[in-house]
Amino acid sequence: MFSNEEFQRFYRYCLALTRDPDQASDLLHDGLVKFLAKRARVTSEPGAYFRRILRNTFIDDYRAAVHSAGQLSFDENVTPLDVASELETTLVHADTVQRLLAQVGSTDRELLFLWAVEGYTMAEIAELTEVPRGTVLARLHRLKLRLRRLQAGTTVGGGR
Amino acid sequence: MKEPLKQVIRNHYDSASLSEDQLAKLQALQRAAAASTPTEATEPAGASPGNPSARRRSTTWRFGMVAAILVFLLAAVGYLSLRRTAEREALVQSIVAEVAANHLKESSQEEPLETLVALRHKLEELPFFLIASEHMPESKWAFSNGKYCSIQGQIAAQLHYAPIDRPENRFTLYQTLCPEMLAGGRAIGDLSEPRILHHAGLELTLWRERDLLLVLAGAESPR
Structure with a gap:
């Protein structure tokens, strides 16, 4: 129960x-x-x-469109540690996060939820969501870039 | 004010919650299911498909359980083996004591019989067939007589013998069914080879032969 x-x-x-x-x-x-x-x-x-x-x-x-992004490839020049630690130290306004969550698709929202609220590691999230770890890191990297643009005042479309 | 991304996301979701009414409906759904479906015992933590940490815990837990079970089984087997050995030894000692006491109080004043066959006819109530032991050949042992007796509460026969070369020395050979052949009987061990024990100044030799337990009691070594 x-x-x-x-x-x-x-x-x-x-x-x-x-x-x-x-x-x-x-x-x-x-x-x-x-x-x-x-x-x-x-x-x-x-x-x-x-x-x-x-x-x-x-x-x-x-969800109407399932896994439309498919498996993303991870930028070889960016190490997993870079992405995770950079996001850990990123400071944002609450409204920026609200805009980010409004723009991104369910896969990215789930990723952020599992990472920030449930406290799972990237490897655990990859296992939970049954996608390669590289794909999780690529999504996280893309979220970081999107967040950076939002903070710079640039709007980014294309959220699922 | 800027805050860490993680904290802002947490705050965002923490601000959302189900109403009391929604929670009550979900709880009612659970209670209704619990009332109508018998729940099964849960599997060990981590057997679920979802949580990797729990899965790791489960693996450790399972290895631990297997190791604990193996240790327990080894200990149980060891304990049972020791207990069986102790029980067998207690039974042997009990038989030896009983036979020795029996031998010491016997006066062997029966009329001599000519043969073992004659004794078989005399002791027709025995549930087994008296045997001429391989370990006591006629060339070395002279049979005199015998009668009913009991060993450990079971019907038995006692046969009086004397060595051919020392007829003044009296020996008693007890024959009975092996204990494990009796209802609820206890195992007495291998005894395929004669085992010599001493009790009350007597030498007692125990062995198995054709499903019978034989015990030879005498004041000295028969060989």
């Missing part, structure tokens, strides 16, 4: 995926129904399992 605090966490994850509060609560509800139907089979580490159900439900039912 999930506690209210856990539901709030899952709701925020849904919000990171959908960006819409109503869709987020619908996704949470739909995911819970699926989870409760399947929990007899796998109920260990139920939080991680439930989050996976939420993610799959979102991909199947809520």
Whole structure:
């Protein structure tokens, strides 16, 4: 049985995926129904399992364009440590982040959520989202560039 | 005011939350499912597909469990082996003591019989067939008589012998079914080769022969 605090966490994850509060609560509800139907089979580490159900439900039912970006290649000149540590030390205004989250797609929002809110490493995020680590780093690098442009006052389109 | 990116993202999501009504509906959904579906025991932490850290913990946990089970099994096997050995030895010592006491109180005043075959007819209630032991050939041992007795509560026969070259020395050969052949019987060990023990000033030789336990008791070495 999930506690209210856990539901709030899952709701925020849904919000990171959908960006819409109503869709987020619908996704949470739909995911819970699926989870409760399947929990007899796998109920260990139920939080991680439930989050996976939420993610799959979102991909199947809520997101129109799936993985449209495909697997990105990572700039060989930028080391993983550069990207992660640079983002760790980046200082931003709250409205810049709101604009960033409004522009980027669900994949990038999920990446930022797992990194900033859940505290996963890049390697763990790659494993959780089932994409190569290089792709995660490439996305993070692209987010960093986008953030830099936003901070410089340049608008960037093309968010999914 | 600028803040670290991570903190700003956290603040952004922390500001969003479900209402009390939404939470109540989700909890009700859980309770309804719990009431209608029997829950199974959860697997060890980390068996889920989602959390890599948990998966690492699970691997460690599983190795730990396997190692603990192996250690436990080895300890259990060792303990059972030691206990079986101790039980066997206790049984042997108990038989030896009983046979020695029996031998010491016997006066062997029965009328002599000519052969072991005659004794077989006399002791027809025995649940086994009296044997002429390979270890006591007729060329060295003279049979005199025998009768019913019991060993460890089981029916047995005691046969009186004397060495051909020393007829004044009295020996008693006890024959009974091996303990493990009796209902609820305890194992007595291999004893395929004679085992010599001493008790109450007597020398007792135990061995197995054709599903029987044989114990020869005498004041001196029969060989």
